[in-house]
Amino acid sequence: MVRDSGVARWFALQRERKIREMMLAHSSLVHRTVEKLAGFVEEWLDRKSVDEALFEEIKDLEGEADGVRREVLRMLAEARLEPDLKSYLARVVRQVDWIADWALESARLIRVVGGEGAPPPQLGELLRKMVSKAREAAEAIDECVSLMFKDPEGTLDVCDRIEDVEEEVDVLYEGARVEFLRSFKSDNPAMYALLFHIIEAVEMIADRCEDASDCVRELVVRVA
Numbered sequence: 026m027v028r029d030s031g032v033a034r035w036f037a038l039q040r041e042r043k044i045r046e047m048m049l050a051h052s053s054l055v056h057r058t059v060e061k062l063a064g065f066v067e068e069w070l071d072r073k074s075v076d077e078a079l080f081e082e083i084k085d086l087e088g089e090a091d092g093v094r095r096e097v098l099r100m101l102a103e104a105r106l107e108p109d110l111k112s113y114l115a116r117v118v119r120q121v122d123w124i125a126d127w128a129l130e131s132a133r134l135i136r137v138v139g140g141e142g143a144p145p146p147q148l149g150e151l152l153r154k155m156v157s158k159a160r161e162a163a164e165a166i167d168e169c170v171s172l173m174f175k176d177p178e179g180t181l182d183v184c185d186r187i188e189d190v191e192e193e194v195d196v197l198y199e200g201a202r203v204e205f206l207r208s209f210k211s212d213n214p215a216m217y218a219l220l221f222h223i224i225e226a227v228e229m230i231a232d233r234c235e236d237a238s239d240c241v242r243e244l245v246v247r248v249a
Contacts, residue, residue: 055166130226
């Protein structure tokens with residue numbers, strides 16, 4: 026039997042269901058932003074081109090998520106909730122929002138380097154795997170935010186899974202750095218510098234997913 030989350034009890038008592046709905050909408054938008062980034066990267070790697078329409082979708086989703094984040098924080102400020110709970114929820118929504126920020130930053134950097142800045146095949150495959158894992162982590166964050174309102178034990182399981190995925194990304198990131206040095210061409214250092222920033226930005230998506238899951242874990246443990 027699944028025990029009710031302390032978070033859910035608090036929301037039921039305080040009748041602040043709208044905040045819950047907005048947080049769920051926010052995590053869904055963040056997840057969709059990373060999903061779109063994954064498609065954007067695939068296009069870039071496979072066709073050596075930048076899909077401008079897809080970039081605009083990523084930008085719009087990130088902007089929409091940012092707007093929802095601001096609304097959630099405004100609602101939290103006005104809510105009749107315990108100060109500690111407000112603080113924890115605010116931290117969760119801020120950390121989740123960072124995921125979309127780094128997804129957009131990754132897309133912006135790819136747009137700058139364009140098709141000619143696509144990485145060599147070996148490095149490209151490592152980046153492809155990193156993006157796939159980052160997408161997996163973002164999907165798990167969306168699940169995590171939903172579960173924290175109803176299933177504390179299930180939430181902690183998902184948090185553990187996110188941590189495992191982030192560790193996999195770290196391993197891929199280490200391999201990408203080695204491959205980057207191996208394939209570096211000194212005749213175009215600026216392009217390679219930007220390419221390295223792209224790899225870092227994708228790694229940051231996974232890092233922010235772990236940071237967000239840590240905040241969710243703290244909240245669940247605090248109020249369960």
